[in-house]
Amino acid sequence: MQVEINQPILAKNDELAASNRALLAEKKVFALDVLASPGSGKTSTILATIEALRDEFNIAVIEGDIASSVDSEKIKAQGIAAVQINTGGACHLESDMIRRAYDVLDLDNLDLIIIENVGNLVCPTDFDLGENAKIMILSVPEGDDKPLKYPGVFQAAEAIILNKVDTMPVFNFDRDAFYGAVGDLNPAAPVFEISATKNQGVEAWAEWLADRIRAIQ
Amino acid sequence: MQVEINQPILAKNDELAASNRALLAEKKVFALDVLASPGSGKTSTILATIEALRDEFNIAVIEGDIASSVDSEKIKAQGIAAVQINTGGACHLESDMIRRAYDVLDLDNLDLIIIENVGNLVCPTDFDLGENAKIMILSVPEGDDKPLKYPGVFQAAEAIILNKVDTMPVFNFDRDAFYGAVGDLNPAAPVFEISATKNQGVEAWAEWLADRIRAIQ
Numbered sequence: 001m002q003v004e005i006n007q008p009i010l011a012k013n014d015e016l017a018a019s020n021r022a023l024l025a026e027k028k029v030f031a032l033d034v035l036a037s038p039g040s041g042k043t044s045t046i047l048a049t050i051e052a053l054r055d056e057f058n059i060a061v062i063e064g065d066i067a068s069s070v071d072s073e074k075i076k077a078q079g080i081a082a083v084q085i086n087t088g089g090a091c092h093l094e095s096d097m098i099r100r101a102y103d104v105l106d107l108d109n110l111d112l113i114i115i116e117n118v119g120n121l122v123c124p125t126d127f128d129l130g131e132n133a134k135i136m137i138l139s140v141p142e143g144d145d146k147p148l149k150y151p152g153v154f155q156a157a158e159a160i161i162l163n164k165v166d167t168m169p170v171f172n173f174d175r176d177a178f179y180g181a182v183g184d185l186n187p188a189a190p191v192f193e194i195s196a197t198k199n200q201g202v203e204a205w206a207e208w209l210a211d212r213i214r215a216i217q
Numbered sequence: 218m219q220v221e222i223n224q225p226i227l228a229k230n231d232e233l234a235a236s237n238r239a240l241l242a243e244k245k246v247f248a249l250d251v252l253a254s255p256g257s258g259k260t261s262t263i264l265a266t267i268e269a270l271r272d273e274f275n276i277a278v279i280e281g282d283i284a285s286s287v288d289s290e291k292i293k294a295q296g297i298a299a300v301q302i303n304t305g306g307a308c309h310l311e312s313d314m315i316r317r318a319y320d321v322l323d324l325d326n327l328d329l330i331i332i333e334n335v336g337n338l339v340c341p342t343d344f345d346l347g348e349n350a351k352i353m354i355l356s357v358p359e360g361d362d363k364p365l366k367y368p369g370v371f372q373a374a375e376a377i378i379l380n381k382v383d384t385m386p387v388f389n390f391d392r393d394a395f396y397g398a399v400g401d402l403n404p405a406a407p408v409f410e411i412s413a414t415k416n417q418g419v420e421a422w423a424e425w426l427a428d429r430i431r432a433i434q
């Protein structure tokens with residue numbers, strides 16, 4: 001049942017995603033889709049990434065949330081353009097929502113658009129937004145077993161950020177178990193250990209992303 | 218679009234939920250649906266709840282996950298019957314899955330069935346499983362702003378557990394902001410502060426649940 005119902009939605013979404021992708025390729029703008037659970041530190045990671053890259057690149061952010069605009073306000077407070085999308089109840093962003101955000105952004109003068117998807121380890125995985133890369137964030141307090149329980153998102157991600165690593169002593173996070181499970185699911189994806197709010201470990205992740213952005217320019 | 222597509226699914230789900238509810242009412246079994254993000258401590262909270270209530274009540278657990286059986290194995294290791302439901306990719310449990318689990322449980326000799334829904338603050342909210350109560354768990358590391366961003370689940374919950382309160386000094390969790398937002402969304406719901414893995418604060422929560430179970434017996 002799940003498959004039959006989702007097929008037409010996904011087909012329409014994928015058409016619009018291709019159109020989004022063509023538009024951004026023409027404008028030489030890199031789109032990054034960030035997936036994670038609620039409270040894993042998506043906005044903090046995006047803020048730290050902006051700080052690391054804003055000297056070289058012009059950046060905008062699209063914030064997806066069920067409700068509220070608290071995240072986009074945090075981004076705007078740093079002098080970065082941010083478009084808030086409230087999905088009402090939907091647990092993921094879709095290509096048409098992204099296109100409406102693109103329509104209000106100055107694509108001619110941007111290098112990078114960071115899309116903060118709705119906090120959810122399941123729904124956003126299947127939806128192509130026309131992004132250049134999906135990445136995911138797991139935070140240490142969520143536990144080392146998450147790759148076993150949410151394999152799809154770990155497989156969809158081109159890079160994996162492990163956030164809040166400064167809290168590892170507080171939680172029983174088994175680093176070997178985590179890396180073993182991630183290696184089984186997605187051996188090609190680099191894992192970056194960071195503490196976004198303490199701005200630790202952000203350089204390696206930012207350099208990976210910068211290389212990807214430069215490659216399309 | 219969202220509404221049109223979901224309506225027939227929800228209608229069929231709600232019919233089966235009513236049937237589940239009638240079956241459990243006849244058997245005098247209380248069903249508790251537990252909603253939370255990935256990694257908020259659902260399984261730990263359920264284990265602590267079992268310890269607090271197992272002398273008085275016969276308990277079984279239904280574990281909902283996208284994949285894996287790590288949670289049901291933890292429950293079974295405590296000598297408690299556990300049924301694992303793997304949803305494949307679906308981000309929530311539905312009534313028909315629950316009914317199949319009921320079919321393999323000994324309802325005549327149970328008082329309480331705890332349903333651990335898929336880790337997700339969005340999708341499970343709309344699905345009636347025929348439970349007696351939905352409750353939710355938020356963990357401190359997820360942040361105090363979650364009621365603003367996921368209002369639906371905070372409104373659907375009859376009780377709210379704030380887990381990992383022992384880590385409050387590590388995170389910038391604004392207790393006043395959290396209680397203010399919860400009070401606006403759902404003033405009737407009690408909030409129980411616990412640390413499930415340290416078995417702190419579980420008594421008040423367990424007593425609330427025990428009262429609800431006794432009321433249907």
